[in-house]
């Protein structure tokens with residue numbers, strides 16, 4: 279799927295005052311808070327606020343956003359900018375910080391390493407790829423923004439390749455995502471080097487996608503003769 | 516909201532390009548007229564949303580127009596095909612505001628959701644009138660079905676059947692307490708401007724998930740941002756920002 283929903287959210291105040299309490303009613307374990315910003319100040323402001331929330335277990339910093347103070351180039355496309363965000367956020371937080379990388383780069387490894395060097399506790403990858411489709415009848419891009427974020431099963435091989443590359447270059451844990459839609463994908467992602475796996479677009483087609491994957495895990499573990507999932511992390515290297 | 520497997524028991528053309536499909540399966544999650552179902556098609560990532568035309572305890576009927584690859588694929592499905600369908604999506608129309616003489620207005624494939632609504636209003640003792648708008652005579656469908664329920668007026672843009680012009684041309688001569696409508700956005704806008712009463716409009720916005728998770732259908736209303744799929748597709752005329 280291709281989306282251009284941007285970063286629709288009610289803002290940090292409402293997330294803390296309304297969304298977190300709502301979540302608490304149906305989910306008791308800690309959650310991962312995904313933080314975006316358009317300047318270093320925005321990142322640090324939001325991370326500092328969310329760090330104080332007991333419900334939050336991990337802070338995931340989305341650096342695929344354009345930096346308004348630097349011609350709109352995304353923080354995540356430059357190792358220096360990525361390192362700068364990491365360093366600034368680490369200074370104001372006590373919780374584990376995972377940096378979520380953009381795949382729209384020539385060298386994902388150098389960016390992951392730059393984040394690790396500044397103290398990132400983990401890496402999440404990948405965010406959406408840039409994509410587009412054209413309405414052949416109207417001869418116009420289908421998405422109003424012309425281009426959008428491409429995700430879902432079609433991007434799985436790209437995501438898998440990047441997780442594999444980053445695993446070889448860093449020591450911190452990786453959360454793998456991008457196109458995961460069935461339990462076999464979870465397995466493959468872990469073999470590439472992911473310690474945990476996230477699912478995005480597949481939930482939008484089947485809201486029970488994650489539940490189904492979790493339920494089917496034991497069956498697949500049996501199929502591939504695995505006793506403990508930890509044993510397969512990076513197993514393909 | 517519920518996902519289930521449904522069996523196609525009928526799939527036949529009503530006009531060139533518009534089909535009626537009957538899907539047999541659990542309909543217990545459909546709670547209001549104007550709700551929609553979301554259909555998973557083999558080989559396509561996102562589901563395709565289609566309004567409920569009518570439903571019984573064991574089957575839901577939809578009417579769809581072939582406009583692209585997904586609906587084309589649906590039109591070729593033989594009876595017996597199994598489909599993964601989500602039902603009970605959207606808020607649907609609120610009948611409580613209708614008054615005695617509600618006006619129902621459907622444009623093109625906006626006509627179908629009016630059918631179950633019309634039946635319900637009649638069951639509540641209301642006296643609805645239906646206006647259906649099409650471009651031309653060959654596109655008309657469901658005229659007999661609506662005529663059997665209530666006074667039904669047809670408009671065609673080219674004048675080949677019924678009143679020549681748009682649905683708003685037919686509205687002028689009808690006395691109504693409230694209106695319910697579904698159709699292309701320019702039509703909804705024209706109705707809102709022409710209407711002599713308040714009403715409810717169903718927006719068939721492009722959708723991602725259809726159940727409130729992706730924000731792909733979000734729009735601004737006078738009461739803040741709303742997701743067309745979950746807080747809609749039906750909005751009240753007074754809250755819409757045109």
Ligand SMILES: Cc1cc2nc3c(=O)[nH]c(=O)nc-3n(C[C@H](O)[C@H](O)[C@H](O)COP(=O)(O)OP(=O)(O)OC[C@H]3O[C@@H](n4cnc5c(N)ncnc54)[C@H](O)[C@@H]3O)c2cc1C
Nearest residue numbers: 563564565566578579580582583584585586624719720721
């Ligand atoms: C709540 C809701 C109820 C609907 N009810 C009906 C109905 O009862 N009968 C019916 O025929 N159609 C209905 N639609 C529209 C229907 O969902 C689209 O026509 C369908 O998804 C197109 O799929 P496709 O694969 O054939 O087209 P695609 O190949 O995806 O697109 C072909 C063309 O259709 C347009 N299109 C795609 N999706 C939509 C959409 N969601 N809304 C409007 N235009 C779209 C595209 O811009 C393009 O021009 C409804 C839509 C919504 C959101």
Ligand SMILES: Cc1cc2nc3c(=O)[nH]c(=O)nc-3n(C[C@H](O)[C@H](O)[C@H](O)COP(=O)(O)O)c2cc1C
Nearest residue numbers: 281340404405406429430456457458477478479729
């Ligand atoms: C509708 C939609 C909204 C998204 N919003 C965000 C976001 O706010 N922040 C973020 O870091 N990633 C966002 N993403 C990216 C996903 O988290 C994920 O990294 C990407 O879609 C690849 O995984 P998937 O193929 O499983 O969806 C979004 C993706 C989609 C489809």
Ligand code: FES
Nearest residue numbers: 723724725730744
């Ligand atoms: S279509 Fe996903 S939120 Fe409405």
